[in-house]
Amino acid sequence: MxxxxxxxxxxxxRYLWGGRRLNSVLHKPIGPEPCAESWEIVDRGxxxxxxxxxxLAGTSLHELVVxxxxxxxxxxxxxxxxxxxxxxxxxxxxxSVQVHPDDARAAQMSPPDLGKTEAWVVLAAEPQxxxxxxxxxxxxxAAFAREVHRGTCELCLHRFEPRAGDCIFIPAGTVHALGAxxxxxxxxxxxxxxxxxxxxxxVGADGRPRALHVAEALEAIDDTAGPIAPLRAxxxxxxxxxxxxxxxxxxxxxxxxxxxxxASGSALATPLRPTTxxxxxxxxxxxxxxxxxxxxxxxLPPVLGPGExxxxxxxxxxxxxxxxxxxxxxxxxxx
Numbered sequence: 001m002x003x004x005x006x007x008x009x010x011x012x013x014r015y016l017w018g019g020r021r022l023n024s025v026l027h028k029p030i031g032p033e034p035c036a037e038s039w040e041i042v043d044r045g046x047x048x049x050x051x052x053x054x055x056l057a058g059t060s061l062h063e064l065v066v067x068x069x070x071x072x073x074x075x076x077x078x079x080x081x082x083x084x085x086x087x088x089x090x091x092x093x094x095x096s097v098q099v100h101p102d103d104a105r106a107a108q109m110s111p112p113d114l115g116k117t118e119a120w121v122v123l124a125a126e127p128q129x130x131x132x133x134x135x136x137x138x139x140x141x142a143a144f145a146r147e148v149h150r151g152t153c154e155l156c157l158h159r160f161e162p163r164a165g166d167c168i169f170i171p172a173g174t175v176h177a178l179g180a181x182x183x184x185x186x187x188x189x190x191x192x193x194x195x196x197x198x199x200x201x202x203v204g205a206d207g208r209p210r211a212l213h214v215a216e217a218l219e220a221i222d223d224t225a226g227p228i229a230p231l232r233a234x235x236x237x238x239x240x241x242x243x244x245x246x247x248x249x250x251x252x253x254x255x256x257x258x259x260x261x262x263a264s265g266s267a268l269a270t271p272l273r274p275t276t277x278x279x280x281x282x283x284x285x286x287x288x289x290x291x292x293x294x295x296x297x298x299x300l301p302p303v304l305g306p307g308e309x310x311x312x313x314x315x316x317x318x319x320x321x322x323x324x325x326x327x328x329x330x331x332x333x334x335x
Contacts, residue, residue, distance in 0.1 A: 001055055003071045003313035004299045008049035008061065013037035016204060019092025021183050025124060026088060026307030037089050040309040041285055043082035044190050054299040074281040074314025076334045083114075084250055085190045086285050086309060086332060088123075091178040096210070097132065097153055097198040101220045102172040106193045115172045118188035119245045119252050121330060122166040122230075123289055123306075126181030132157040133168055133176045133228035141223040144175070148214060153198045158227030166230035167244040167252070173222030185289055187332040189249050195220055241275075246335065253331040257293060257323040277331065279318030284333045286310045291327030296320045 010028060018036025022028040028038050041061070042049050048060040056064070061082050069077045076083075100116035101109070120131075132154065135144055139156040147153045157175060162168075162182055170176050175197070178184070195217035196210065204210045231244060245252040255275055277295065278284045286295070287309045294303055295310060297319055304310070312319065321329065 003056075003064075003068055003315060004054055005295065005297050005316065005319070006051050006056070006064075006311040006313070007053045007300070008041060008309070008311070009052050011039040011042060011047060011049070013039065016202075017091055017093035017095055017180075019090045021090045021092075021124065022088060022307075025183060027305065028088070028307055034092065035090065037087050038307075039085065039087045040287070041082070041084065041086040041311060042190065044085065044192065068313075071315045072313045073283050076282065076314075081190060083190055083334065084285065084332060085188050086287065087186050087188075088307060089120075089178065089184050089186055091180060091182045091184075094130075094180045094200060095178045096196045096200070097157070097175065097177045098194050098196050099175050099217045099220050100170075100172050100191070101193050101195065101216075105220050106191060109193060113193040114189045114191040116189050116191040116193050117172045117247060117249045118170045118186055119250070120168045120170065120178075120184040120186050121244070121252075121254070121289065122162045122164055122168075122182060122184050124164055124183040125162040125166075129162060129181030130159050130179030131162045131168060131177075131182065131230070132159050132179065133170065134158045134174055134225055135223060135227065137226055139223070141218065141221060144221070144223065145218050148197055148218070151198070151201070160230060162230060163232065166232060167254075168228060168230050169245050169247070170228065171222070171225070171247070173220060174225060174228060175221055176228070185287055185330060187250055187252055187285070187330075241331075248335060251333055251335050255321075255329045255331060257291075257321060257327045257329065259322075259324055259326070275321050276318040277321055277329075278312035278316045281314055282333045283314045284312040284331055286312060286321075287330040287332075289328050289330055291323060291325060293321050293323045293327040293329060296322075
């Protein structure tokens, strides 16, 4: 069966730090309880995205990788599983201070996993919210380890107040934590390898402190990288693509669409016209993160709103994306 643009049912994760904005902002059907994460694209063991549109409805992403590998992955076929994971995260409370191992260290874990390099795009941030990313200058592994054992590791962490539109690149080995009040979209390797260093002295639902992995995490830290600065949102170029991240694990682009009638009345020298997506022999994850957009294909709804995610197979022709007003799209794919 030929492939077509695919939509998937989200998988919800209810951790103690989750909130309600996956529903109130991104219209996810999370139910009455708070929700921390919505896994939109995943092929990782029992965690499987299931197709919800078209003739392949009910098919798992892993089944597509196995049965339709060349059509799905194109230039990047073969793969043992889909190599990227896309999720939406609502941090209503601060997350633990943590680090993700690289591929070599993750392969030695039990069970083995991929490393976890990731990138965040801030969709909303409350006033005085915070992101911790990387060590402050002057702190090496030994100094950081000392503060971890004292319970004051936040003194070593580079901290900034995020703004909507910021992009933060977190290579494996970077110490980091999402603060309370931040809603993000995340693209990452298809891994859940996380090593916790500090959890702000709180307890889980069972009344006990959550597990820490201090020794393993200290070994996994890249203490040479220094503080991680956000890439601030910039005025998009007319009809242009903003390259946010280009690394050996993924590429992340951002496109801003405006209707020609709206753009013609703006200060832009050239109106922002409809854009094309895919059609380059690569599989693309397309996420609408602001506004509404239309991607012209009979297997897609007429309008896609914030939080909607579409997987374009590698053998898909170029598709046209338009908007009646304004919209922002993220486009993630393998290099």
